[in-house]
Amino acid sequence: MESINPSHYPATRAATVAQDYMNYTLGGPYRLFALNTVSQAGRERIAGVGNKYSLTFSIEDSLNDKHIINCTSEVLYYLSEQHTAPSVTFTLQGELQGNTMDKDKEFYNKIRSLTQPLMAQDIPDKFGNVPAELEPVWHLALAACGYVKWQNSTENTFYRMAVIKSVKQQKREEDSALEFHYDMLIHEMVSQGMVPWQIEVLWDPSGGLKVVKQVRLPKQCCSAQEN
Structure with missing residues (x-):
């Protein structure tokens, strides 16, 4: 796993994909997340599969007092002629604020x-x-x-x-x-x-x-x- 600059596009792009996935799975009329800061990022090239990004970042619960939550995530972009959506996993390092x-x-x-x-x-x-x-x-x-x-x-x-x-x-x-x-x-x-x-x-x-x-x-x- 190579370290990459967390403020550069490869890291922020991957973190944005994780944010999008989180908004779909956890978001709704009264909960939405915005990417705050990417603090750590690494990339692993998996031969014949694709590139996997390991990320540490924070998100802002935009509709609930802008509560900040730290997260870790892995985003795997697949190598394929037929486009396959990235595989995304994430872990929240804290509780969501507010019952919607x-x-x-x-x-x-x-x-x-x-x-x-x-x-x-x-x-x-x-x-x-x-x-x-x-x-x-x-x-x-x-x-x-x-x-x-x-x-x-x-x-x-x-x-x-x-x-x-x-x-x-x-x-x-x-x-x-x-x-x-x-x-x-x-x-x-x-x-x-x-x-x-x-x-x-x-x-x-x-x-x-x-x-x-x-x-x-x-x-x-x-x-x-x-x-």
């Missing part, structure tokens, strides 16, 4: 009680504002984007911010999960382009978040600020 279940249930019941399916566009707006009533929908989209960014990451990509172009709730008869269809733009730092994705998600307070479909659309060239 009550707020999750309140949001869930509010959406379930709507007489018309929720629809919205351009979140945030061109001034960076998100209406308070749509903040949980926005946070859920960012957690879902964690899945998309993790699944599509390689050592040569670096996905960061995202915006909602449109969101539409789909009523479900087969179960009680909330279903949202998002049209998203995800910023790819290397190309400086905004990549369009269609993402379909299911969520409920007990079962958590599941991305059931993701479709990458033809790339459009625009700045990170455009939405």
Whole structure:
């Protein structure tokens, strides 16, 4: 295992993939993580398999008093002509702050009680504002984007911010999960382009978040600020 500079792109890219994976598995309407600082990083080249990064870093629980949590993670990028999502494992060196279940249930019941399916566009707006009533929908989209960014990451990509172009709730008869269809733009730092994705998600307070479909659309060239 060779040590690499924790502030350089190879380390921060791998740590961002771990953050994306954590947002998908642990995040939701009232919990999201942001990468804080990478303190240690190493890389092991595994012949015929790929490159494995071992990382020590901290994350910020952005929606819960910006609580800082130390983490360790391993991210394995596979060598393959057919793209395979990186393998990610992580360990939190502390407890998550705040129990979000009550707020999750309140949001869930509010959406379930709507007489018309929720629809919205351009979140945030061109001034960076998100209406308070749509903040949980926005946070859920960012957690879902964690899945998309993790699944599509390689050592040569670096996905960061995202915006909602449109969101539409789909009523479900087969179960009680909330279903949202998002049209998203995800910023790819290397190309400086905004990549369009269609993402379909299911969520409920007990079962958590599941991305059931993701479709990458033809790339459009625009700045990170455009939405």
